[in-house]
Amino acid sequence: MRKWGLLFALMASLLFSLFACSSKEEMKTLRVAEVTRSIFYAPQYVALAKGFFEDEGIKVDLTTTWGGDKTMTTLLSDGADIALVGSETSIYVYSQGANDPIINFAQLTQTDGTFLVSRNKVENFSWDQLKGSTFLGQRKGGMPQMVGEYVLKKHNIDPQKDLTLIQNVEFANIANAFASGTGDYVQLFEPTASIFEQEGKGYIVASFGTESGRVPYTTFMAKQSFLKENEKDIEKFTRALYKAQQWVQTHDAKEIAKAIQPYFEDTDVALIEKVVKRYKDQGSYATDPILDEEEWNNLQEIMEEAKELPKYVDYSTLVNTSFAKKAEQ
Template sequence: MFNLKYVLVLLLISGIIISGGIFFVLSNQDVEKNVVFIKVWEKEKNILHLPLYVAMQEGYFAEQGIKVQLLNGSDLAAKDLYAGDLADILLTDPVDCIYHQSVNQSAPLIVASLAHRDGTFILAREKETISWEGLRNKNIICYPPETGPGLVMEKIIRNNGMVPMRDLCLYNRIPDELRLGVFKSGSGSYIQLSGTQALIAEENGAGHIIASLGESANSFPSVLCTVKPEVISTRTDSVQGFVNGIYKAQLWMQHEPQITARAIKTHLGDLDQKILNQILQKYLTMKMWTPDPQIDEQTFNDIKQLMLTTGQLDVPVTYTYETAVNNSYACQAVKTIQYTPKDEQGKSWFREIFD
């Protein structure tokens, strides 16, 4: 009798395992058939895009039935991005995005903020405590105003009661590859550099980081997720799944910062690990990837008004926040995606039954 019970138990367990295996295989096959491919364009690999890389690495897009194909500047000519179906989603800065919206009614719509702060820094030749008012009558090597970092510089200068080119001089037409060399040669009192460039320059003795524009400018998104209107109208579920994946990555990064390591190794592995760790900590401190993918109306209007002031937009501007931004996907993601504490993530349905 004992042996019979023992055999029956083994048969029952074996049946469960085999049935589970068959179900798993069939389910995976069904999932593979229903996977939707989304082409996402980024100008270049950038640590500011980290939530995207984390979502890919950790399978957050796969959970939504999405497989992301990354395209970059070497894959597509910028002039082709807004035509045809070369890319579904574009990662861009707000200046480029709003400009294209102003000249093209069918330009991509903003659906989420990927990075919420500017990622550049001010480098000085000597260590000093920066006072923005103290930059009056100085020369700064910076980015052009038709770029996100350039417009942030304009914003900070104007917020501190100064007018560019009147109260201080901005060298904003130096080619990017020559800027640091020009600074090293003695031109400019300060230089504005991207995060990794600034840290590498400081490491090599070219100067000292004295300010973060992301902290000084506060809310000024550096990377937006934009989607073509035709993709929104025909593949709305896929767009929602993409934004869900981005938001989940932003949310999980706040609770489990260690998950960034795998994404960094896969997507940014050619950069110096020490520099990456340093810039990662700086960005986390300034709340670069706070889990809130929505773009608020005040931020959008402030950027648009600043672009008008600096001559980046033709007047009159006919489009509005309501026509340029679609926050419905971000709002839905915030409502439906909730963080699960790490000690509960591994619980299976079997364990939960007996807890």
């Protein structure tokens, strides 16, 4: 009897090992290129940290490509399967006559993520105080710059006439340029804006996200051919993302900060919590992956206002919500 018991245990162990190996082999790797590493993308890191992608049989190979142009180039050259970047980039590619258009399939953020930072402390800020100032804006043609100009015009400020607008500084160098003395005001993402405030280098006076309304600011996108050939994997990816979005929605900033801290090792967890709360309070994190038509039209209105819209593109041409809708089910 003892012999049979040992034999049974050995066979069970062998079967378990084979099953484990088989499961590992079935895990599909999807290469994701993110435009920057930012607390603004908290739900993505929650999905990674909480194992939501792995639960769906997906392994995410995440690379930071630092900038919209580089991210889109990486996707177009098959250096990545999926890109996390502003939806405007898909419009730029489509307008150049792409045979295999880039399709937006899941939304991550639904407002602008930048803040207006003043060099000097302002007790009672009003937008007209920017008139006559030097404003260090974001790279021309990108969503931050277009939203920045859109908001200025909304407050009756002509970006070309009412202030000195600087737009020739690379995205990665904008914060350093401001810290070195360039500009009276600067448009910055978090956590840089809050770090500057902590260090006395600047003061957050307004939110571009609050001012500009809802837009598909950052979305997951892929080539149309890739979506067709990998439908099941994209479904799984989107379902994991939706789980993370719901988790972010139902947990407080402290819990979210603790979950995503491994992706921001050089940032104090208290600062991460502060930034997450700021983004949550202004509704920056999309609560589901569906990019709706109103947001798409608002995006193109902002692009048109900035004279950066090559041509109007119909919502159904570059947006596929089927994966997002299945994820919700």
